Amino acid sequence: QFMEFFNMEDMDSKPQHRDFDDLSHQPKDQQKSFLLDIIQKFMKYFGYGLLETPHLIPRRNEYQERVEKRSTILVNGQQFIIQTSEEKTCYKEEDxxxxxxxxxxxxxxxxxxxxxxxxxxxxxxxxxxxxxxxxxxxxxxxxxxxxxxxxxxxxxxxxxxxxxxxxxxxxxxxxxxxxxxxxxxxxxxxxxxxxxxxxxxxxxxxxxxxxxxxxxxxxxxxxxxxxxxxxxxxxxxxxxSGRHSKTVSVNDQIIVSRExxxxxxxxxxxxxxxxxxxxxxxxxxxxxxxxxxxxxxxxxxxxxxxxxxxxxxxxxxxxxxxxxxxx
Incomplete structure (x- = not known):
C-alpha cells in the first residue's frame, strides 16, 4: 500500500508522490511534522480509522459525469429550448x-x-x-x-x-x-x-x-x-501451534513482493x-x-x-x- 501511495515500483525506487520532498536538508521538527502529515494522508486515502464515518471513505468505483438536459417551454406562443447540465453519480464495475x-x-x-x-x-x-x-x-x-x-x-x-x-x-x-x-x-x-x-x-x-x-x-x-x-x-x-514454525525467508518475501x-x-x-x-x-x-x-x-x-x-x-x-x- 505504501508503494502504491508513493508511486514506487519497488522498495529501492524513489517515491514519486507529489507531496514528497527531500527531507535530508530539513530540520528534525519539520521532518517529523511532514512525516506525520504524510501518514494521515495515507490513512485517509485508504480509509483507515473511518469505520464510524464510512461516508468519508473514498469510493474508487464512483465517478461524476455531467449530463446535458434539454427542455422546451412555451412563452406567448413561442417555443424556447432551455439547455441545462447536472452532475450524475455513476458507478464502475467492482474490482x-x-x-x-x-x-x-x-x-x-x-x-x-x-x-x-x-x-x-x-x-x-x-x-x-x-x-x-x-x-x-x-x-x-x-x-x-x-x-x-x-x-x-x-x-x-x-x-x-x-x-x-x-x-x-x-x-x-x-x-x-x-x-x-x-x-x-x-x-x-x-x-x-x-x-x-x-x-x-x-x-x-x-x-x-x-x-x-x-x-x-x-x-x-x-x-x-x-x-x-x-x-x-x-x-x-x-x-x-497454529502459527508457522519457521519465519518467511527474505527471498520468499522478495518473490511475493514482486508478484x-x-x-x-x-x-x-x-x-x-x-x-x-x-x-x-x-x-x-x-x-x-x-x-x-x-x-x-x-x-x-x-x-x-x-x-x-x-x-x-x-x-x-x-x-x-x-x-x-x-x-
Missing amino acids: EVYNYCMLLCHWYLHVIEMHDTAKEGDIHRAVLNCKYAIPFFYSHSKLSKYLVENVNYVLQTEHLLSPLQSLRVLEGSFVNTIGGKGKCVESDLVQEHSVCNQKSLIRSLGANKTEKSISRATASADAIAEICSQMDNCLQIKPK LRKIRPFQYISGRKCQGFSSLHPIPVTTENVPNMKDWINHLIRRLTRGQVVPVEEEEDEEEQDDWEED
Whole structure:
C-alpha cells in the first residue's frame, strides 16, 4: 500500500508522490511534522480509522459525469429550448481483488491493534477496540455472539456499572501470568487454556469416572501441563501451534513482493474478479448499511438493558465435537 501511495515500483525506487520532498536538508521538527502529515494522508486515502464515518471513505468505483438536459417551454406562443447540465453519480464495475485486499488489511490492522492492547493490558484502548470491532462482527453476521459480547462489554463498562465496578471489570480483563512488561494476556484466554488442560486429563481417565476422581485429577491441571511443556522442551519436541514454525525467508518475501507489484492489488482496476469473494466490500460496513447496523445495535442495547436473552448463532465447539466423537 505504501508503494502504491508513493508511486514506487519497488522498495529501492524513489517515491514519486507529489507531496514528497527531500527531507535530508530539513530540520528534525519539520521532518517529523511532514512525516506525520504524510501518514494521515495515507490513512485517509485508504480509509483507515473511518469505520464510524464510512461516508468519508473514498469510493474508487464512483465517478461524476455531467449530463446535458434539454427542455422546451412555451412563452406567448413561442417555443424556447432551455439547455441545462447536472452532475450524475455513476458507478464502475467492482474490482473484487481491490475489495478483498482492502478488507483484509482492515481486519489485519484491527487484529494486531487488539493483540497489542492485550499485551500492554491497556484498559483505555480495550473499550475503544470493542467499539471499533462492532462493524467487523456485524458485517460477518448480525447474530454473531462476538457482536453481542462487544456491545454488552461497552454497555456495562460505560453506562450500567458503577465507576469502581467498571474499573474492576476493565482491570480484570487482562492478567500477567509470567511477569514483565508487555506480557499480559486476556483473562478469558487463560481460563480457556485451563479448561483445555482439564479436558485432556479427564479424557485420560477413561470410562466410568466419578466426580471425585475428576476433581482429584484436574486440581493441578495447569501445573501438570507446565511440567509436560518443560519436559517436551528439554527433549526438543515442538509443541502444537497454529502459527508457522519457521519465519518467511527474505527471498520468499522478495518473490511475493514482486508478484504483488505485478497484480497491483491496491490500485482500483474496474472489472477484476476474485473467485469466491465476489460479495465483499472494501470496508466492513458500507454507508448504505449504517442505518440498519444502528437499528440492530439499539435493539441489542434494549434487550441487554432489560436482561432479556439475545438470539445468537449457534457455533459448535470443536473440542466438544471431539469429545462427542471419542465417546
